[in-house]
Amino acid sequence: MAERYPLPDLNELPEDIRTRILAVQEKAGFVPNVFVAFARRPAEWRAFFAYHDALMEPESCGRTSSLTKGEREMIVTATSAANQCLYCVVAHGAILRIYEKKPFVADQVAVNWRRADISPRQRAMLEFAMKVCQRSHEIEDADFTALHAHGFDDEDIWDIAAITAFFGLSNRMASFSGMQPNAEFYLMGRLPREKKASA
Template sequence: MAERYPLPDLNTLPEDIRDRILQVQEKAGFIPNVFLAFARRPAEWRAFFAYHDALMEPEGAGRSSNLTKGDREMIVTATSSANHCLYCVVAHGALLRIYEKKPLVADQVAVNWRKADISARQHAMLEFAMKVCLAAHEIGEADFEALHAHGLDDEDIWDIAAITAFFGLSNRMANFTGMLPNPEFYLLGRTPREKKPAG
């Protein structure tokens, strides 16, 4: 499939998209394949990443949330595993390890989140996310009450559902196009970073 939808040349992309991708490259040290894969359709790229940023970086949209960055990446990792999306499990699993500062957590969440070393609140969060992912038509008042008991409000619950639904789209596009994770993602967050000497 990758031959059918080859990654576009960065230099052929519109300036705003190219600038954003170069910013990502400068921060990460590489260009995640998703940024180039979706850039074949600039209007869709802009819409996709605008929604991505609003969900995953709500403070940038002027909105507060009780979900941490680690919580958000945990939702993506667990639901992407349910959707059999190699790209998103590996890429967002790397971010999960970094934000949670736990080198084992992403593998645990991807394979069996019910047995992962996570908090009771995160367990309830993932239980709801998986229901949105696999059986959204069954959601009822009891699901909201279970999350309220862990201090999550209705806006947080919206976030959980929206992140799950958005990455359901991403999972399906990654699978259909044959998008593979960058090799760099596999090692990120697995070993503690060496502290730079002071001075």
């Protein structure tokens, strides 16, 4: 399936957006399609990525969190699978494999997180994230108590819920627009990088 909306020309984008996209390309070696697809509406792009960065890179806005980068990606991968978002499962699953240094973990989390090779703490985190994803109206104090038992504080719990909710929006935008995962994502983190031969 092809994208339903034409991608904007990178050279015609506002300078701040083009600069950020080129920086991502420099770091990753390619431009994830979401960066270009959302840029068709610059104001929405800026708002989306500002919230994305605040949630996924809290240190960039002077905030700390006990959630690791891998755990954040784990939440995205599991809840995106529940929302049947191909783009986010493939893209964030790739990042999850890299952060966790486990080539199988993204597939496990996406297909059946209850059977995945993750810690009891991470399983409790995903239990809560999936409830926020699918039945947020049923959240109760007992859910907080269960997470506190695994060392999460109330700010961490906010993070789990906010990441889940934010990517619920992302999932729906990617799916309705026909956004496709970049081919590069499929193989990322599946095989160990070859070590450079020493001179």
